[in-house]
Amino acid sequence: MPPLRFLSRLPMAAGLALPLAGCNPILLNAPGDVARQQGDLIIISTLLMLIIIVPVIALTLFFAWRYRASNTRATYKPDWDHSTRLELVIWAAPLMIIIALGSITWITTHTLDPYRPLERIAPGKPVPEGVEPLEVEVVSLDWKWLFIYPEQNIATVNELAAPVDRPIRFKLTSSTVMNAFYVPALAGMIYTMPGMQTELNAVISTPGEYEGFSSNYSGAGFSGMRFRFHALDEAGFDAWVDQVRGSGQVLGRDGYLELEKPSEREPVRHYASVEAGLYDAILNRCVDPRRMCLHEMMAIDAGKGPGRTRMEGLEARQRGDLRGRPYVQSAMCAAGDPPTAGLAGQLSRSAP
Structure with a gap:
């Protein structure tokens, strides 16, 4: 391309790049x-x-x-090597x-380190004494986000809020496949995995509305897994909590099992209260009472439960819906075994 023609196109290129300034x-x-x-x-x-x-x-x-070959003034040393x-x-x-x-x-x-509690909220500004982190329990669903506030006993879907200059401690898990929680304005990406809990400590310093989304492909509705993060002052956060409580809806186990079903581009939902122990049940994959909790399985593996000789009494964990079927055979809960009778009674959850 002739030099003059190339230079004539520079203003056009600059014009195309101008929108990036915004x-x-x-x-x-x-x-x-x-x-x-x-x-x-x-x-x-x-x-x-x-x-x-x-x-x-x-x-x-x-x-x-x-x-270059045409430059005869350049020194030519074909035998130079060091x-x-x-x-x-x-x-x-x-x-x-x-x-x-x-x-x-x-x-x-x-x-x-995302697991490390924060020591400051801004450069030269340590966390004030007596200020406790805001606890938020996060669950990635297909294909939406559930946020549970245990201190306020409320929950939201696809909406997150927090006061500025207060540390936030996220506890994260997943209901199905591996996912990733990411709010670029807040902190780095953190993975969510079923049956496991990850943590993220962060803080927001400037009020505003920011975007959060999933940064790990998780299926057909992955691109719609977006939510708004509201950074509010203390009064604004209290008003937001009151607004959520005004919804009147209660999130219990049955409601969660319905919410857990795959859906795309879910609207924002508010829950005025949350059933006690729901997040722990989600983490241990036993929201459905017919399923054995992971911590119960680990107790068996550790020899604190019925033991390996009784493992034949358990059905193999399968993908899909196990509702309507007993998860533990009644033969497992035989009488005359005092050391394990209590746990066996807890495990004998049969379908109605």
Whole structure:
């Protein structure tokens, strides 16, 4: 392409790039302290790597131009194969960058550990004494998000809220497949897995409305697993809690089993109260009373239950709906076994 023709197209390219000026790169300018530190880590790591990348690209272009076939003034040394000074630069510079990146990664891996309780809410601003984290229990469903607030005894679907400058402790699990919880303004992505609990500690410093979504493919409705995160002042958060309580709906086991069914692009739902122990039942995969809880299975495996000799009394856990079928055979609950009678009675859950 002739140089003048190329230059004539630069204004057009600049015009096409102009709308990007309106974008908000929240990942690199996050209002949450944890997300902000992660953004700084991205920038620092990128700049350190550019110390190597930019000279390599520049020298590649320079050598291609300097030693082109038509340049008869360039020195031609076909037998040259070694330079101690050049080898020192080639190996020492990347090694120093790797050491720097490794040191930064080691430090931030521990300071930004999602399980680690927060020690500050902003740079130079430690967590005030006596301030307890807001507990939020998160369940990824097909294909929606359930948020349970145990302290307030409320729950929401596809809507999350928290007061600014107060640490938030998320406890996360999944009802079916592996998923990932991600609010770019708040903190990094954290996975959710059925039968397991992960944790995330974070804080938001600026009031506003932010987007949260699933960042791990989980099926047909994955793209619709989005929710709004409201960062409110204390008065605003209290008003939001009162609004949720005003819905009058109660989330119990039966309601959860209905909510758990696959659905796409669910509207926001509010629940004024939550049945006690619901999240624990979700985590242990025994919301349906006909299913044995995982902690009960582990008690058996640990030798604190009926033992391996009685395992033939249990049906194999299967995918699909087991409602309407007994999960434990009545023969397992035979009398005359005092050490295990209590647990056996708990496990003998038969279909009505």
